[in-house]
Amino acid sequence: MAAQLHFNNVTLGYDRHPAVHHLSGEIRSGTLLAVVGPNGAGKSTLFRGIVGILKPLAGAIDRRGIDIRDIAYLPQTADIDRSFPISVFDFVATGLWRSSGPFGGIGRAARPKIAQALAAVGLSGFENRTIGTLSGGQTQRMLFARVLLQDARVIVLDEPFNAVDARTTADLVALIGRWHAEARTVIAALHDIELVRASFPETLLLARTAVAWGPTAEVLTAANQAEARRMCEAFDDGAPACAADTPPSRAA
Numbered sequence: 337m338a339a340q341l342h343f344n345n346v347t348l349g350y351d352r353h354p355a356v357h358h359l360s361g362e363i364r365s366g367t368l369l370a371v372v373g374p375n376g377a378g379k380s381t382l383f384r385g386i387v388g389i390l391k392p393l394a395g396a397i398d399r400r401g402i403d404i405r406d407i408a409y410l411p412q413t414a415d416i417d418r419s420f421p422i423s424v425f426d427f428v429a430t431g432l433w434r435s436s437g438p439f440g441g442i443g444r445a446a447r448p449k450i451a452q453a454l455a456a457v458g459l460s461g462f463e464n465r466t467i468g469t470l471s472g473g474q475t476q477r478m479l480f481a482r483v484l485l486q487d488a489r490v491i492v493l494d495e496p497f498n499a500v501d502a503r504t505t506a507d508l509v510a511l512i513g514r515w516h517a518e519a520r521t522v523i524a525a526l527h528d529i530e531l532v533r534a535s536f537p538e539t540l541l542l543a544r545t546a547v548a549w550g551p552t553a554e555v556l557t558a559a560n561q562a563e564a565r566r567m568c569e570a571f572d573d574g575a576p577a578c579a580a581d582t583p584p585s586r587a588a
């Protein structure tokens with residue numbers, strides 16, 4: 337399989353403070369990849385880089401010709417403004433922006449597609465509820481419905497099973513399995529290591545940089561996980577960019 341995403345010595349961060357350092361490697365088209373690592377390991381930061389919200393401080397992410405709009409992104413629920421007065425139907429419909437444009441409106445032909453996406457995640461009947469009235473698990477299902485509608489080649493899921501019960505998790509894992517069978521590239525940040533072992537063939541273990549990356553069983557060894565914890569605990573959040581990343585200051 338050809339590479340779908342290529343990372344060339346990528347450093348990503350905020351206000352010049354790096355959160356992901358010197359990541360190099362590639363994700364092949366059709367890969368089902370889990371990204372795991374302790375809190376603050378840089379998983380969300382990496383995803384923001386992949387979907388183009390965050391520009392690399394150094395290095396480059398090559399998306400091999402696909403448009404950023406052909407990447408579906410499920411952010412952490414905490415990043416969603418649930419107080420926004422929008423219905424579940426209209427929220428899920430935003431998954432069609434790629435084809436309709438932000439002001440395109442929902443055409444007649446789109447309505448059954450939206451209804452199908454809601455049915456696929458078990459949310460039929462919730463169309464007219466405002467998003468703030470949904471439970472955590474229902475909100476997660478709604479986010480999956482939007483991704484489903486987007487019909488993207490690359491799907492990036494940031495902690496998709498947060499606050500989700502076992503049945504909903506099983507339903508959504510089955511949906512991810514379908515995407516994988518359709519040869520889409522799926523990348524998900526997860527904390528449930530047993531779920532990763534059971535359902536994700538490949539894993540990137542991140543601790544600000546890649547600790548290990550490859551077949552899940554080879555990556556998720558006790559030694560690698562201990563190393564990731566140690567590296568995250570040792571990290572100084574206030575540290576400046578690496579000398580190698582800092583542009584040379586002009587001589588006086």
Ligand SMILES: Nc1ncnc2c1ncn2[C@@H]1O[C@H](COP(=O)(O)OP(=O)(O)OP(=O)(O)O)[C@@H](O)[C@H]1O
Nearest residue numbers: 350355373374375376377378379380381382525573
């Ligand atoms: N908007 C921001 N501005 C400044 N620093 C940030 C911002 N977002 C994240 N960080 C910092 O970047 C580092 C990596 O955070 P990130 O959210 O990518 O980690 P994560 O692996 O997704 O963690 P978690 O498992 O807790 O969700 C952390 O030290 C965090 O405090």
